[in-house]
Amino acid sequence: MTSTKLLKSFLCLKSSVRYCCKVPQPLRNIKPKSLRSFNQNFIDHMHIKTIGGNGGDGCISFLSEWANEYAGPDGGDGGNGGHVILQACTSVKDLKNVDSVVKAEQGEKGSNRDCHGKNADHTLIKVPVGTVIKDANGCIVGDLKEEGSMFLAARGGAGGKGNKFFTSPTQQSPDICEYGAIGENINYHIEISSIAHIGLVGLPNAGKSTLLQAISRARPKIAPYPFTTLKPHIGMVLYNDYEQIAVADLPGLIEDSHKNKGLGIQFLRHIERCSVLLFILDMSLDQPWNSLDILKNELSHYSNNLLQRSQLVVANKIDLLDRNDKLKQLRDKTDLEVFPLSAKTGQNVGGLLQKIRILYDKNVNKT
Numbered sequence: 001m002t003s004t005k006l007l008k009s010f011l012c013l014k015s016s017v018r019y020c021c022k023v024p025q026p027l028r029n030i031k032p033k034s035l036r037s038f039n040q041n042f043i044d045h046m047h048i049k050t051i052g053g054n055g056g057d058g059c060i061s062f063l064s065e066w067a068n069e070y071a072g073p074d075g076g077d078g079g080n081g082g083h084v085i086l087q088a089c090t091s092v093k094d095l096k097n098v099d100s101v102v103k104a105e106q107g108e109k110g111s112n113r114d115c116h117g118k119n120a121d122h123t124l125i126k127v128p129v130g131t132v133i134k135d136a137n138g139c140i141v142g143d144l145k146e147e148g149s150m151f152l153a154a155r156g157g158a159g160g161k162g163n164k165f166f167t168s169p170t171q172q173s174p175d176i177c178e179y180g181a182i183g184e185n186i187n188y189h190i191e192i193s194s195i196a197h198i199g200l201v202g203l204p205n206a207g208k209s210t211l212l213q214a215i216s217r218a219r220p221k222i223a224p225y226p227f228t229t230l231k232p233h234i235g236m237v238l239y240n241d242y243e244q245i246a247v248a249d250l251p252g253l254i255e256d257s258h259k260n261k262g263l264g265i266q267f268l269r270h271i272e273r274c275s276v277l278l279f280i281l282d283m284s285l286d287q288p289w290n291s292l293d294i295l296k297n298e299l300s301h302y303s304n305n306l307l308q309r310s311q312l313v314v315a316n317k318i319d320l321l322d323r324n325d326k327l328k329q330l331r332d333k334t335d336l337e338v339f340p341l342s343a344k345t346g347q348n349v350g351g352l353l354q355k356i357r358i359l360y361d362k363n364v365n366k367t
Contacts, residue, residue, distance in 0.1 A: 054181070073162075079159045085153065087127070097126075116159075133188050135187075157182050203282070210222055278314050313336045
């Protein structure tokens, strides 16, 4: 019996080692973290006003040359105003460089001697791939899924005609022209369909920012009071097969967040743009499984599709546990896999990175 048990344990160990070798290993960040005094947050949705450029006015002019005082009208046309165009680009990751008001250039006015005004250049706004454009009524009018795809947000006005355009057999010297047309003025709501591969979901002060700082070079604000994080922070985890996984530190949820309590709707909207959800629980609480029930309840009331995504329970702050029975009770009360760690001390963080890569390959990087 003893030899049989030893053989089974050896085979299990051999298979686990072989399985671990297949999983790419995370790389250690050699580059030090930034020493800047401010933190960069992630902007994944915003309202913008797009204004097309006005067309140039036409010109009223009559040519007067030597020995030909009445040479006829020679007023040129005005130039067309520029358009406002949104273009998807892989080099752009968020919307922080997009202005809330974008106005295109105006066309030049026409001048005498049949000189037409110059057409204005179009204003090109680069946005991340996967940006969704909605109008003022909330209807989707554009979806930039591919690199280089464009959306015409606001058309520029056409240039006005000069008085030479109105010359006719019955009217040889018209003294009228057109004003340039006014460009479109349209409001949009743009949002990124996916902000990260992995989303850290939890109640306030569960240790989400500490965990993101432990696994990446991100520097989210960490403080011992709730709602320290008000906007998402993105950290990149690198692996030895050159794969990069984006992990998002999302603002904390509270009970009745689906009723917009504590900016709940805005915070839940961020979770909708993550492919895999990691529930961060504070194991220093008396009953941490209640936090998991609150999180699941809020996600189910906001969208049933969120609970269909891959999930993992991360039992944080295990360094504060006096006994392991609380961790066992948590495993008994949930069907999800529970992964214990301490983000502050770094205990078992490496194992979490391997688990994140397994979830990433299973749900995101299927191809």
